[in-house]
Amino acid sequence: MDVRTLCLGALMGGEATGYEIRKMFEDGPFSHFQIASLGSIYPALTKLTQDGLVTFVEHEQENRPDKKIYRLTSDGRQKFIRTLLQNRPAEDRYRSDILFTLTFAEELPIELTEALIDEFAVRYETMNNLIDPNNPDKEDCASGPGRDDDGNIKPGCKFVAGLGQAMCDATVKFIKDNKQDLIKDLKAFKSKKS
Amino acid sequence: MDVRTLCLGALMGGEATGYEIRKMFEDGPFSHFQIASLGSIYPALTKLTQDGLVTFVEHEQENRPDKKIYRLTSDGRQKFIRTLLQNRPAEDRYRSDILFTLTFAEELPIELTEALIDEFAVRYETMNNLIDPNNPDKEDCASGPGRDDDGNIKPGCKFVAGLGQAMCDATVKFIKDNKQDLIKDLKAFKSKKS
DNA sequence: CGGGACATGTAAGCCGTTACATGATTCG
DNA sequence: CGAATCATGTAACGGCTTACATGTCCCG
Structure with missing residues (x-):
C-alpha cells in the first residue's frame, strides 16, 4: 500500500x-x-x-x-x-532490529541484553496505550477515523485496535515470564563455553 | 539494518x-x-x-x-x-495491509471481511509453525544459526522464537475469540445506517 | 508438461527517508 | 534558552523490489 x-x-x-x-x-x-x-x-x-x-x-x-x-x-x-x-492485501511484514540483535544474545554483554529486553517491553507497553481508542490522554482524537457520527468506535476499528492490544499484551507478558530464564540460560551457556 | x-x-x-x-x-x-x-x-x-x-x-x-x-x-x-x-536498534515497524483494510470493515461486504480475517488467522498459524525451531518438517535446518556445537538451540534464538510464537498465538486466539462479535457488530452497524 | 526448487547475477526504476528551508509559539 | 509543536514544502540520495537472463531437475 x-x-x-x-x-x-x-x-x-x-x-x-x-x-x-x-x-x-x-x-x-x-x-x-x-x-x-x-x-x-x-x-x-x-x-x-x-x-x-x-x-x-x-x-x-x-x-x-x-x-x-x-x-x-x-x-x-x-x-x-x-x-x-x-488488491488483495500484501503479506504482513514485521521488522525488528531488537529481536535480530537478541538472536545473538550469546555474543553480547548480559547487561546490554537486559537493557534491550527492558526497552522492548517499554516500547510495547507504550504502544498499547497509543492504540487504545477509548480513553488515552488524547481526547482530541474523538473525531478522526474510526468513529461514527455519534462518536462511537466503529466495529472495524475496534477489532483492529483490540488485535493490536492483544499482540502488545502477549509481547509484554512473554518478556515478563521469560526474561529471567533467558538470563539464566545465557549465564549457563557462557560458563559452559569457557 | x-x-x-x-x-x-x-x-x-x-x-x-x-x-x-x-x-x-x-x-x-x-x-x-x-x-x-x-x-x-x-x-x-x-x-x-x-x-x-x-x-x-x-x-x-x-x-x-x-x-x-x-x-x-x-x-x-x-x-x-x-x-x-x-548502533542502538531502530524502532520496530509492523506493516499490515490486512489490518488497514479491516479498519474499514464497514465499507466492505461481510463475506470479504470474514475471508480476510480467516486468511489472517491462517497466515499467523503458518508463521507459528515456521518459527518453531524444535521440530517442524524441516530437519535440515539442524545446522544454521541458533544452534550450538551440540545442536542445542542457543538461548537468544530460543527466546526470540518463543516471543514470535507468543505473538502468533495471541493473534490467532484474538481472532477466534472476537470474529463472531465483529460480524455481529458490523451487521448492527449496517442496519442502523440504513 | 507446467511449475517450483535450485542457483547466481544485473539493472532499472520506484518509493520513501532524510535533510534542508522557514518561522512563531510554548513548555520545561 | 533549547526542544518540541505546529505547518508546509522540495530535493537528493539510497536501498530494495521487480524483472530479466539462463538452465536443469523433479514432482504431480
Missing part, C-alpha cells in the same frame, strides 16, 4: 491536514500497523488533489503557513473502497 | 549460499522479523567479500551455476558484533 492510499484511508474519517495525517500514523489509530512520513505525505496529497480524489480549503493563520484542510471527494471515496476490494 | 548486516548475522551460524540465506529470512529462524530478497542479498555478499568480511569457496555442480559457499572471516565476525553493540 502506497502512501496515497494510506492518505485516502486517513481521510475516510473526515477532514485533516497533512500534519494531522502524519499524527494518525505516528500516534493514532494506525500507528501500530502502518507508517508514513511527512516527506511522502505532502507529495501524495498534491498528487491526489491533481487526480481529483481530494480537495482542500486553505485556512489562513497568523505567523504560520496557511493550513490546508483536506477532505475526500466522492471520487476519492469510491477509488479508495475499490482499491480495498480489488 | 541493511542487508549486509543481515547477511553477516545469517552467517554467524556457519556456512551458507546466498540462496540459503534467503531461505533463512523466508522460512527460517528470521522469517518473522526480517526480510531480504535475492536481489539485495547477492550484491550484499559481493560487497562483503570485497571488504574482507566474508569469503567463499566455489563448489562445482553439474548443470547448475557453481555454488558459492560463504562463511564469515574473523573480521566479519568482529564487525558484526561491533555493529550490534554500537
Whole structure:
C-alpha cells in the first residue's frame, strides 16, 4: 500500500491536514500497523488533489503557513473502497532490529541484553496505550477515523485496535515470564563455553 | 539494518549460499522479523567479500551455476558484533495491509471481511509453525544459526522464537475469540445506517 | 508438461527517508 | 534558552523490489 492510499484511508474519517495525517500514523489509530512520513505525505496529497480524489480549503493563520484542510471527494471515496476490494492485501511484514540483535544474545554483554529486553517491553507497553481508542490522554482524537457520527468506535476499528492490544499484551507478558530464564540460560551457556 | 548486516548475522551460524540465506529470512529462524530478497542479498555478499568480511569457496555442480559457499572471516565476525553493540536498534515497524483494510470493515461486504480475517488467522498459524525451531518438517535446518556445537538451540534464538510464537498465538486466539462479535457488530452497524 | 526448487547475477526504476528551508509559539 | 509543536514544502540520495537472463531437475 502506497502512501496515497494510506492518505485516502486517513481521510475516510473526515477532514485533516497533512500534519494531522502524519499524527494518525505516528500516534493514532494506525500507528501500530502502518507508517508514513511527512516527506511522502505532502507529495501524495498534491498528487491526489491533481487526480481529483481530494480537495482542500486553505485556512489562513497568523505567523504560520496557511493550513490546508483536506477532505475526500466522492471520487476519492469510491477509488479508495475499490482499491480495498480489488488488491488483495500484501503479506504482513514485521521488522525488528531488537529481536535480530537478541538472536545473538550469546555474543553480547548480559547487561546490554537486559537493557534491550527492558526497552522492548517499554516500547510495547507504550504502544498499547497509543492504540487504545477509548480513553488515552488524547481526547482530541474523538473525531478522526474510526468513529461514527455519534462518536462511537466503529466495529472495524475496534477489532483492529483490540488485535493490536492483544499482540502488545502477549509481547509484554512473554518478556515478563521469560526474561529471567533467558538470563539464566545465557549465564549457563557462557560458563559452559569457557 | 541493511542487508549486509543481515547477511553477516545469517552467517554467524556457519556456512551458507546466498540462496540459503534467503531461505533463512523466508522460512527460517528470521522469517518473522526480517526480510531480504535475492536481489539485495547477492550484491550484499559481493560487497562483503570485497571488504574482507566474508569469503567463499566455489563448489562445482553439474548443470547448475557453481555454488558459492560463504562463511564469515574473523573480521566479519568482529564487525558484526561491533555493529550490534554500537548502533542502538531502530524502532520496530509492523506493516499490515490486512489490518488497514479491516479498519474499514464497514465499507466492505461481510463475506470479504470474514475471508480476510480467516486468511489472517491462517497466515499467523503458518508463521507459528515456521518459527518453531524444535521440530517442524524441516530437519535440515539442524545446522544454521541458533544452534550450538551440540545442536542445542542457543538461548537468544530460543527466546526470540518463543516471543514470535507468543505473538502468533495471541493473534490467532484474538481472532477466534472476537470474529463472531465483529460480524455481529458490523451487521448492527449496517442496519442502523440504513 | 507446467511449475517450483535450485542457483547466481544485473539493472532499472520506484518509493520513501532524510535533510534542508522557514518561522512563531510554548513548555520545561 | 533549547526542544518540541505546529505547518508546509522540495530535493537528493539510497536501498530494495521487480524483472530479466539462463538452465536443469523433479514432482504431480
